[in-house]
Amino acid sequence: MAITSRDRLNQLDLLQLERWAESVQGKKLSGKILERLPSDPQEATVAVASLDDHHLAWGTTGATFPLMSVVKPFLLLYLLETLGAEVVFQKVGMQPSDRPYNSVVELEIDQGWPRNPMINSGAICLASLLPGESATARCEAFRQWLNQVSGAQLVLDQQVLAQVNAHPNWQNRGITHLLNLAGHFEHPQLVLDSYNQICCLRTTVTDLAALGLVLAGKNPQIGPKHRQLVNGIMLTCGLYEDSAQMMAQIGLPMKSGVSGAMVAIIPQAGAIAVYSPLLDETGNSVWSLALLEEISQSLELSILG
Numbered sequence: 001m002a003i004t005s006r007d008r009l010n011q012l013d014l015l016q017l018e019r020w021a022e023s024v025q026g027k028k029l030s031g032k033i034l035e036r037l038p039s040d041p042q043e044a045t046v047a048v049a050s051l052d053d054h055h056l057a058w059g060t061t062g063a064t065f066p067l068m069s070v071v072k073p074f075l076l077l078y079l080l081e082t083l084g085a086e087v088v089f090q091k092v093g094m095q096p097s098d099r100p101y102n103s104v105v106e107l108e109i110d111q112g113w114p115r116n117p118m119i120n121s122g123a124i125c126l127a128s129l130l131p132g133e134s135a136t137a138r139c140e141a142f143r144q145w146l147n148q149v150s151g152a153q154l155v156l157d158q159q160v161l162a163q164v165n166a167h168p169n170w171q172n173r174g175i176t177h178l179l180n181l182a183g184h185f186e187h188p189q190l191v192l193d194s195y196n197q198i199c200c201l202r203t204t205v206t207d208l209a210a211l212g213l214v215l216a217g218k219n220p221q222i223g224p225k226h227r228q229l230v231n232g233i234m235l236t237c238g239l240y241e242d243s244a245q246m247m248a249q250i251g252l253p254m255k256s257g258v259s260g261a262m263v264a265i266i267p268q269a270g271a272i273a274v275y276s277p278l279l280d281e282t283g284n285s286v287w288s289l290a291l292l293e294e295i296s297q298s299l300e301l302s303i304l305g
């Protein structure tokens with residue numbers, strides 16, 4: 001019987017994971033930390049989890065970090081499960097973006113239509129659909145649902161939220177204003193506050209891998225059609241303008257965040273979560289991408305091969 005990706009994940013040992021991590025560290029990759037999210041450039045950690053509860057973790061595994069844009073696929077999943085695909089895709093498209101994740105220009109070119117849920121315009125628009133009367137109530141309901149379906153223990157990082165709110169972020173204000181003008185929602189401040197709060201949910205690589213397992217198929221309560229929609233949009237849009245190249249090079253649904261977090265999904269097999277705050281020009285974690293490419297190629301995890 002053929003060996004599957006799930007078998008290869010189950011057979012992976014910590015020594016091999018450590019070898020890959022150390023070989024990527026040996027490449028001395030360079031990147032920049034996002035000024036508004038101060039963090040330790042030395043922190044680097046990875047967690048691998050299979051659907052058969054085989055779990056490995058290496059590096060500064062105790063590091064905690066805000067999800068930032070890694071929350072976006074889970075926001076999409078929550079709204080698909082709560083409201084259904086018809087409602088969700090009246091608010092956002094499935095079209096890859098070719099400009100930065102927080103581009104106002106792209107939203108103007110598209111006449112206020114957000115291309116996909118993985119860029120800020122799409123996620124901010126979807127934040128308007130979150131059930132709840134206040135940003136705090138919306139984030140809390142979402143946080144509880146996410147912890148319930150994954151077993152993770154996400155918490156809202158009030159300190160990071162204060163840092164985010166202290167930064168004007170004119171790009172996101174411009175995006176929110178254009179979406180409001182286009183008639184997608186009323187109460188733009190409530191929508192932006194809701195988006196900012198869910199981006200500040202704090203986690204560890206072990207819990208992020210648990211979140212990833214939900215998209216890999218761990219939880220029978222989550223519909224396969226909704227998992228397919230989220231994984232498909234991650235595959236084509238999850239790394240912004242670098243998504244097509246990384247789809248060809250790595251071949252897995254992935255989502256990055258400017259905290260340096262990254263999650264990769266191996267459908268029906270498992271998930272890999274990585275954290276290193278050094279970012280490339282696109283806003284993707286340099287070390288995380290290199291390590292995911294190493295693991296995916298060595299274990300032949302690509303869903304495209």
Ligand SMILES: NC(=O)CC[C@H](N)C(=O)O
Nearest residue numbers: 068069101199257258283
């Ligand atoms: N790419 C990201 O992680 C961006 C998330 C961040 N909350 C922002 O809107 O700028």
